[in-house]
Structure formats: structure tokens, C-alpha cells
Amino acid sequence: MNSALYAILGHEFDNPELLQEALTHRSASHGRDNGYERLEFLGDRVLGLCVADMLMQAFPDEPEGALSRRLNALVRQETLAEVAEGLGFQDYIYVGKAEDDSGARANPAILSDICEAVIAALYKDGGLEVARAFITKYWRDRLEKSSRPPKDAKSSLQEWAMARKLPLPEYEVVDKTGPDHAPVFTIEVSVRGREPARAQGEAKRNAEQKAAELLLERLLKEAKS
Structure with a gap:
């Protein structure tokens, strides 16, 4: 070696x-x-x-x-x-x-x-x-x-929904492509009454985080408009 x-x-x-x-x-x-x-x-x-x-x-x-x-x-x-x-x-x-x-x-x-x-x-x-x-x-x-603990997008989206007394966000695998050693997952996240968001990642957890981030970003922009 x-x-x-x-x-x-x-x-x-x-x-x-x-x-x-x-x-x-x-x-x-x-x-x-x-x-x-x-x-x-x-x-x-x-x-x-x-x-x-x-x-x-x-x-x-x-x-x-x-x-x-x-x-x-x-x-x-x-x-x-x-x-x-x-x-x-x-x-x-x-x-x-x-x-x-x-x-x-x-x-x-x-x-x-x-x-x-x-x-x-x-x-x-x-x-x-x-x-x-x-x-x-x-x-x-x-x-x-980091002096402050991180807050991931999934947690932030969950808190957003709970603050509005909505059901928790739901995540669904809508597609899986690529070879076994390098799969790519497409995840859709939805919150009741809002348009869902989709994202891809090489692990389900990563794709979920990206989808949550996209949906949360959109929801926050809508709140400001």
C-alpha cells in the first residue's frame, strides 16, 4: 500500500x-x-x-x-x-x-x-x-x-408549514435514472395548497434538500410580493 x-x-x-x-x-x-x-x-x-x-x-x-x-x-x-x-x-x-x-x-x-x-x-x-x-x-x-448551528432547507420548510398550521411537506421520488453506481434521483416536494417543486441529486437526501430549498425560496418570494 x-x-x-x-x-x-x-x-x-x-x-x-x-x-x-x-x-x-x-x-x-x-x-x-x-x-x-x-x-x-x-x-x-x-x-x-x-x-x-x-x-x-x-x-x-x-x-x-x-x-x-x-x-x-x-x-x-x-x-x-x-x-x-x-x-x-x-x-x-x-x-x-x-x-x-x-x-x-x-x-x-x-x-x-x-x-x-x-x-x-x-x-x-x-x-x-x-x-x-x-x-x-x-x-x-x-x-x-460556524458560530451558529446550521438550519437545513427541509427543517426550514417544515417550520414554514407548521407556522401556518399546514400539514408537513411531503416528498416523493418521481424518477430514478443512471447506473447503479451513480443513480440520479428526482424528488418532488409539496405543501398543501402550493405548487410543488422538483430537484435532482445523486442521493435522495440531497435531492430532497434541493427541492425543499427551491420551494422555500419561491414561497418566501411570494410572501414579499
Whole structure:
């Protein structure tokens, strides 16, 4: 395994196969399980634990709701993909030729999954403190960047509806296109009595956020006119 990658991760693996598994997309797994997917499952939990602990220490007076919004922003796909791309993980991914030709290395969903799988590999090879050191190094600045907890578009749209005593917004998948490794979802969000909005994203959650943002922006403009 490349020593440059060990330097990026801050850990030299006793079991390099763990890291290789974390970097292997199912298209290159040659029938061995599902590549990084099981590690991704574990890495998601390790990341959530470490970031939640960091938030508890950094914002000791904030209520649970505010901490949850901060956590969601720090562990969402966009943040993970940004970290992975910034560290150059795309250069180390094992991926099938067809997927490579179609741009899988630049796919935010794949980069996000790889990042979680690498965190799991660090945890399994070196323990929680090794994984925590990696997470602290690359998430601390993001955690400290905002003095106020973020409010995502879905939450804001829900609050808008509740303030007007309307039912909660409803989200529906109206289309799914693209290959399995890079799906594109079209989501429609509606609030009773208002024209719905649609948006696309490489994950349902992302598409929902974009649709909510579009609808909320339109509703706020209508209120001002």
C-alpha cells in the first residue's frame, strides 16, 4: 500500500488488506462480498460518535436540537466527499474499467462511501483513538467554522408549514435514472395548497434538500410580493 496514503491517514496499517477493502468499489471486488460497503456501514457509526463527542465538548451549552443540526451537516454526503476529494482518495480507489470511464472516481456518493469505509478501516486496524485522530484532524476546522448551528432547507420548510398550521411537506421520488453506481434521483416536494417543486441529486437526501430549498425560496418570494 502506498506510503503516501499512510502519511495522509496518519497511520501505518498492520493489516493493509483492510485499507484495500475500504478503497475497493464493488465493480472491482471480483465477487468478494461488496467491496467497501460493510466497512462503510461501520465507518458511518464511528464518524457519528466522534463528531458528536467533539460537538458536545465544543458547544457545552447548546441543546440537543442544535447539536443534531450541526452533526447532520458534518456527516452528510457533501462533507464526506469534500474531505475525500481534498485528501486525494479518488487516486487510490479500486474501480472497474466501465465505472472508471464513466467518472466514478469523481462521484460524490462514491467518495463519501469511501471516506466512511477508510474511517472504519482505521478503527478496525488501530482502534478508536486512531480513527478519532483522523476525524479530529480533518473535521475540527469544519466544526469550528460556524458560530451558529446550521438550519437545513427541509427543517426550514417544515417550520414554514407548521407556522401556518399546514400539514408537513411531503416528498416523493418521481424518477430514478443512471447506473447503479451513480443513480440520479428526482424528488418532488409539496405543501398543501402550493405548487410543488422538483430537484435532482445523486442521493435522495440531497435531492430532497434541493427541492425543499427551491420551494422555500419561491414561497418566501411570494410572501414579499
